[in-house]
Amino acid sequence: MQGKWADISENLKKMLDSGIFKVWIAPLRASIEGAELRLTVPSAYMAEWLKRHLLAKFREAAAPVLAVAPEAVRVRLEVAEGAPGRHAAGGSASAGELVASVVPGLGRRARAEAATQIPLPQAARPLAASTRFPTVGWRHSFEDFIIGPSNSMAVAAARDICRQGGQVHTLFVAGASGLGKTHLTQSAGQAISGEGTDLRIAYLTAEEFASRFVQALKSQDLEGFKSRLRDLDVLLLEDVHFFQRKKAMQELALAVIKSLQDRGGRVILTSSFAPRELRDMDPQLVSHFCSGILTSIGRPDREMRGRILTQKARSFQVLLPDEVRDLLASRLHGDVRQLESCLNSLIFKARLLNCGLNVDLAMEVVGQYAGIEQGLDMESIIRLVCESYGLSEAQLRSRSRRQECVQGRNTVFYLVRKHTELSLEDIGSAFNRRHSTVLRSITAVERELARETRLGRQIARAVSLIERSAGCGVPPQA
Structure with a gap:
């Protein structure tokens, strides 16, 4: 019986983020009778949370182990005798306190990661601080960035630029669309913003930069806009090739980047093209692009594609069998968006047919993508x-x-x-x-x-x- 629970737990580990697994799955005790999975949980709050969020995942993970369809799996949640119930009604405790009450020995970092997965009452959500540029809702982090031969230098440089006292202060990343430039830039932004609330950070695409410039002109606030840019500590600017043949934008971008570099600030720039290809650009601006580390991101190799698919499946909270992952990784040779699109299509088709992900289904779906x-x-x-x-x-x-x-x-x-x-x-x-x-x-x-x-x-x-x-x-x- 414990062997079956170990197999189910292993499936859940593949489907869920590590923080969620440590907090919500690892503390459980299980017993299995036929197609019934009986789980004993440490608190009433935890039982309620699992019931609301993970019942379907338990059925999906248990089905191949118990050799039944997911809908045939019965899941029972029982609160351990003497377990605390003080959070069951949704009190005013913080997310971190709720996690700590479930797993007291969990490390601070893991508690913080898991706490972000718990929905808090609206009154408990902190208000965003007023900043010169809107607060960025970072969607990506280094923790979910898959590293391989095609991007290892770019990641190393981006991590260094995030360190106080690091050697890299200006980073230019070139690469085709869909290979991770935005993911890497946002990961760096999230890491830098964690250093302290007093850092002034702006994350913009070059087109957004130009749009704000035009708005400042219309509202007669150009000097104020320039001043806010020059006061930045960190500038994350994507798609800089958009500045080509836009002289006024180039002049402002040059002034901002020079100001940041002179004051020891940090700059990350991305483009679909290498600096040497940007010929309709002010040579001084291109020179400042090249004043730090120049690197590129290429297409992932087969092993890296497999790890990307595993990570994507975990983020979608689905079980991706190893043989299906290997098939997709061997047949798909495009960018990360292609991998994600194919996996999404496979998941959607599996749900329509009410079945798990399998090789036969993957062969049908991958034919629409492979060989491009x-x-x-x-x-x-x-x-x-x-x-x-x-x-x-x-x-x-x-x-x-x-x-x-x-x-x-x-x-x-x-x-x-x-x-x-x-x-x-x-x-x-x-x-x-x-x-x-x-x-x-x-x-x-x-x-x-x-x-x-x-x-x-x-x-x-x-x-x-x-x-x-x-x-x-x-x-x-x-």
Whole structure:
């Protein structure tokens, strides 16, 4: 019986965050009779929390061990005799105190991590302090960032910049979309903001930076806006390639970065392009980009893809069998977004069919994703874009400014950059366009995709159809 509970616990450990497992699962005592899982818990509060949040997870984790369907598993929660019940009615105790009452010996860090998972009454939530820039709700941390050969230097530099007295003060991270630049930047922001409340931190995309600049102009508060930027201790600025050909923005960004660097502040910059590719940019600004550590993030290898899938499955609180994880990791060669999308699709289909994740189901789903990288080169991209937009190759290569021609060319540039190793010069040469034109076109596509505008949704559908066509070898379903 204890062997079965050990197997169920191991499944739960794969499905849940480590802090939740330590606090809510590790203290349990279990007995099993047939398809009934009887759990003895240390407190009435804990029993109520488990009932509200984890009953479905217990059934999902127990089903393969007990050899029954998840809905056939019966879970009973019993409070241990003499257990404290003072939190059962939802008193005014803090989340940390609630965790401490359940597992008194748990370390401070683990208690803090687990406490973030407990919903507090509204009155107990602290009010955000007033800051010069809005308080950032950091969505990512280093704890859930998977490290491998493709990003180890970037992570090491980002961790160093978070340390007081670290050697790195300026970090420039280049990499294609979907490889973790935002995750890494937000992880650094969260770590730095934990140093103390007096640090002045701004986290912006270059487009948000430009939007605030325009707003300051309209409200006649430009000097105030510049002053707030120059007073920063930490600037996290994403997608700096958006500043190309925007002279006023470049001048302000240069002034802010110089001010920060002169005062020993910290700067993290990200871009889809390396500094050497940013030619429509003030050379002084590019020089300051390059004044610290330059690094890049590449695509994950197979072993790293497996660890990413495991972490994603845990964040979704689902059980991902090892054989399913290995299949996905071996067949998918794209970015992290592709891995997450495929796993999401697999989970959704499993829930529709009311079954667990298994190899047969994974084979059906992964066919929509696998093989994309092997099937796309410039020639095939041009052919597929022409088919998608109803254009001839001559129209695509022409100087026409018709919307469908521009949109088709921009899509070609975006896909070639994403799926091949061709440089911006190589792409431009194939279309008799300048390097800077290709870069602006790719930036325009990225902006529309990020904004999810009507045009962005059109491009996203075209890109999805093209990638699926290349991956599957047959036209995708409408």
